[in-house]
Amino acid sequence: MTIDGRARKFGDHVNTDYIISSTRKRDTLDVSVLKQYLFESTHPAFAASVRPGDLIVAGRNFGCGSAMEIATTVILGAGIPAVLAESFSRTFFRNAINNGLIPIECDTKGIAEGQALSIEFIATGASVKNVTTGRTVAGAPLPGIMLSILSAGGLVPYIRANGGFQT
Amino acid sequence: MTRTGRTISEKILSTKCGQPAFAGDIVVCNVDMVIGTDASAPMAIDYFEQMGGTSVFDPSKILFALDHYSPPETNSTRALHERVRAFGERYGIEVLNVGDGISHQVVVERGRVRPGDLVVGADSHTVTCGALNLFATGIGSSDLAAAMMTGQIWLKVPETLRVTLTGWRPRGLSAKDVALALVGEVGAEGASYQAIEFEGPALAQFSLEERLVFTNLAVEMGAKTAMVPIDSVTEEYLKGRASPGWEPVESDSDVEYAREVTLTLGELSPRVAMPHSPDKVLLIEEAVGQPIQMVFIGTCTGGRVSDIHTALAVLSRWGGRVARGVQLVVTPASADVRARLEADGSLAKLTAMGAVITTPGCGACCGTSGVIPGDGMNVISTANRNFKARMGNATASIYLASPAACAAAAATGKITDPR
Numbered sequence: 001m002t003i004d005g006r007a008r009k010f011g012d013h014v015n016t017d018y019i020i021s022s023t024r025k026r027d028t029l030d031v032s033v034l035k036q037y038l039f040e041s042t043h044p045a046f047a048a049s050v051r052p053g054d055l056i057v058a059g060r061n062f063g064c065g066s067a068m069e070i071a072t073t074v075i076l077g078a079g080i081p082a083v084l085a086e087s088f089s090r091t092f093f094r095n096a097i098n099n100g101l102i103p104i105e106c107d108t109k110g111i112a113e114g115q116a117l118s119i120e121f122i123a124t125g126a127s128v129k130n131v132t133t134g135r136t137v138a139g140a141p142l143p144g145i146m147l148s149i150l151s152a153g154g155l156v157p158y159i160r161a162n163g164g165f166q167t
Numbered sequence: 168m169t170r171t172g173r174t175i176s177e178k179i180l181s182t183k184c185g186q187p188a189f190a191g192d193i194v195v196c197n198v199d200m201v202i203g204t205d206a207s208a209p210m211a212i213d214y215f216e217q218m219g220g221t222s223v224f225d226p227s228k229i230l231f232a233l234d235h236y237s238p239p240e241t242n243s244t245r246a247l248h249e250r251v252r253a254f255g256e257r258y259g260i261e262v263l264n265v266g267d268g269i270s271h272q273v274v275v276e277r278g279r280v281r282p283g284d285l286v287v288g289a290d291s292h293t294v295t296c297g298a299l300n301l302f303a304t305g306i307g308s309s310d311l312a313a314a315m316m317t318g319q320i321w322l323k324v325p326e327t328l329r330v331t332l333t334g335w336r337p338r339g340l341s342a343k344d345v346a347l348a349l350v351g352e353v354g355a356e357g358a359s360y361q362a363i364e365f366e367g368p369a370l371a372q373f374s375l376e377e378r379l380v381f382t383n384l385a386v387e388m389g390a391k392t393a394m395v396p397i398d399s400v401t402e403e404y405l406k407g408r409a410s411p412g413w414e415p416v417e418s419d420s421d422v423e424y425a426r427e428v429t430l431t432l433g434e435l436s437p438r439v440a441m442p443h444s445p446d447k448v449l450l451i452e453e454a455v456g457q458p459i460q461m462v463f464i465g466t467c468t469g470g471r472v473s474d475i476h477t478a479l480a481v482l483s484r485w486g487g488r489v490a491r492g493v494q495l496v497v498t499p500a501s502a503d504v505r506a507r508l509e510a511d512g513s514l515a516k517l518t519a520m521g522a523v524i525t526t527p528g529c530g531a532c533c534g535t536s537g538v539i540p541g542d543g544m545n546v547i548s549t550a551n552r553n554f555k556a557r558m559g560n561a562t563a564s565i566y567l568a569s570p571a572a573c574a575a576a577a578a579t580g581k582i583t584d585p586r
Contacts, residue, residue, distance in 0.1 A: 013355050013444065015554050022206070022533040023559045026236060027243050029210055041556035061356035064389060065552060066533070067291040069210055069307035090360050090391055091291060091305055098309035143193050145321050155309040159218040164317040165195045 001121045003081055003102075004131075006051065009113040010043075010058040015065030016092065018042045020074045022066065029070065031077025038078055052079025055119075057111045059085065063092020072096045082119060084108050084128060084139075097146050098155035104128065105140040172419035174327040175394050176362040179302040179416055183285045190326040190425075199284035200228055201314045202270045206235040206535065207289030207307070209247045212254045214312035224318030226259035230279065232270035233263060235535045237528025244536075268501025268527045269467045271295045271303070275379065276503050278408030282397055283416050287311070287320055291386050292467050292551065297394035298378040299409075300401060300416055302362075304392045325391045326425035327418070328358050330381075331367035334432040339586035341477070341569035342377035343469060343549065345430060346384040347438040351448025352428065359389030361425060364418060366396060369432050375404040376471045383468045384551055387445040437584060439547075440567035443555040451572060454582045459566075461538070461546040462489075462577040463558075465498030465530045469549025469570050472507050475499065478574035479513050481585050482520055485578035489521030495577040496538045497522045498530030522577075534559025547576045 024037045039046040056062075056075065062085035063071060072095045075083065082102035086109075096103040104119065104126045111117065115132035119139075126139035142150065148166070152158035159165075173181070173189070181187050184194035203211055208231050223229060231251050236244035248265070255262035263273055271293050274280045282300040286293060291305035306320065314320050330349060363385045365378070373381075378395050385393030395401070397415035405413075437451040464470065464478050475497060482489070489495045497517055499505035505527050508514045514524050523538070531537040532550045540546050540563035548558075553565035568576075571585035 015552075017533070017552075017554045017557055021556050021559075022235075022535050023556075025206070026241060026535055029213075041561040061359065061389065064355060065291065065554060067289065067305040067307050068206065069289075069309060072307075073210075087356065087359065089356070089389060091307060094310060095307035098307060143323070145193055155313055156214050156217045159313050159316065165313070165319050165321055167195045 003119045005053045005055040005117055007057040007111050007113060007115045007117050008050065008054050009111065010056060012059035013061045013064055014058055016063055016068050016071035017065055019063070019071040022068065025068065025070050031074050034070065034074045035078040038074055050078050050080070054080050055117055056080055056083040057108050058083065059108065060087045062088050064089040067091035067095070069095045069099070072099045072101045076101050097150050100150065100154040102150065107137045110135050172421035172423070174362065174418045174422050175364055175416050176302055176325050176327060176392065179283060179285060180322060180324050182283070188324045190324050192324045193321060194324060195319050195321045196285055197318055198228070198287050198314055198320055200230065200274065200280050200286045201311065202274065202286070202288030202290065202293060203231045203311050204235055204270050204290050205233045205247055205251055207311060208251045210308035211289060211311035211315070212250060214309050215315055218312055218316055220312070220316040223258045223260065223315045229260045229315055230270065230274060231255055231260060231262045232267065232273060233265045234269045234528040235533070237526050237536050238265045240536060266502055266526045266528065268503070269529055272467055272500040275299060276408065276501060278405065278410065281409045281413040283413055287314055292383055294386050294390065294393050295379050295383040295467055297382040297392055298375060299405070300394055300397045302392050302394065305386065323360070325360055325362040327362045327364055328426045328428065329364045329366060329424040331427065331429045332365065332369035332432065333367050333429060334369055336369065336372045336432045337436070339437065339571070340432060340435055341571055342373055342380040343569035344438045345432070345435060346380050347440055347448045347567065348435050349428070349430060350384055350387050350440070350446050351438065353388045355387065355444060355446040356389040358385065361390055363390045363393040365393065370395065371398060371400065374473065375400055376473050380468055387551055437569060437572055437586065439572065439582065440553055442553055442564040442566065445552055445567060451568065451582070451584050454566065455584055457566070457582040458545060459547050459576045459581055460493060460544040461540050462493060462495045462573050463531050463546060463548040463550065464570055464573050465496070465500065466532045466550040467500060468551040470498055470500035470504065472504050474549060474570040475508055475513055478570040479516055481571045481574035482578050485575055487520055489577050490580035493577055493580050494538065495522040496525060496531055498525045498537065499527045501527050531558055533557060547573050547582060549573050
């Protein structure tokens, strides 16, 4: 599988409240509505400029703070299939896997806003090619259970298929 | 390398997965308590139904709290509550009412979680429960749905960061100051994916309520869980709350920790976390004088009885009035906290001084209910997060500090050293 998309660059410590404000999820859990508020506090122009297929590229500790899962589903709702970051907060990482949003831990320093990326998925992880610069970096491999959940499309289809966790 | 000594996390997760487990292993564990809130359970209920769920593993081990929208102020939040109540009724799950309090505060004070337990909660501050010598971690709504259905969760066994507390506590040093000093030193992701064990000879100088502040702020360093060993303080707290039959869990003496940090209490002093990150921690002296328009005393960090007693004492000492132009909002962490503060007259005194007392729950912490700061306001709060827009207004600036420092700011209208 290959995913091609445009890099949308963010910094370090992007917390889940910055992804989608806690106050917004009071009104609806419908991501087709909530996506217009994506990153509204820190990047007010983002929601209007995001295109389906865009890729979030961030620094360290992406998704820190609240464990609210809506932060991953709103990103998916905006048509963003994967998030690349130097490191992730553990709750965001879990929630991403559980919803089929692909989290790729890799060196993102050489990627700039708007550059074209091509991500190829191999047996254990991802290979990220910056088409603009020609540079390729490897994503950290995922443990087996995470790969199983992600390849099932998330925890809902995984549990529906298996009836529980496979040990 | 052969490893024999085991950490508290390794011991608890070994028991819960039925095999020896060490840091780095991925294990499927049986859970003892599953917690959902009005902010996370509605999505989990959708997922539970999509998973094909028709029964829950054990309704007595699941609890829902209506704490984030407390009380619901809109038709849509009211509808979320009704959805949680209906699911609870259908499957025999207890649903705490509006005003009963914050989920992780209530399970601790009612003895619903006990030493050695594995607790998962769809609220990142579920880690707070670890002060009772257990493994508690925050999860999202998918994991909540699967845990309700199967009674299980997969976990990577964390490495452990040991924090040793030594020395004697100077007058005016709060648990929040100690915790903020630690967050400042370790950083916002310095304990990422790790467990934090709080230990050391100085731990005995902190009450159970104060230890809950230590474990609460662990997640602000990225930690997966945090815990405290059992001593007479824990045993005294558990008496009359938790049913007997629990066993203390201690780290072995030959454990190799991923990292060790020692905090010498005599070298610490009041702290403030500056906007907009909990790890931007300064000595309070460096922030003194900053004008303040709103003060929030509450939350799962700073809304317990001793916090509000401290705030009341400081306010009394600093003139007994909330300063003109300052709004002081006090939100007890639970109905039990509120009842005790009503019974001893504290809430009446605070009201007379100009405070607004609001419904127990998460309150103004994350902008989901209660008072929202106005444009450009400076807020000082006993909470744990000060991200931009956290309290519902992106133009407000939030400072985090101890209940004493917050009360001193309420009395003076500016950041003030409470000593």
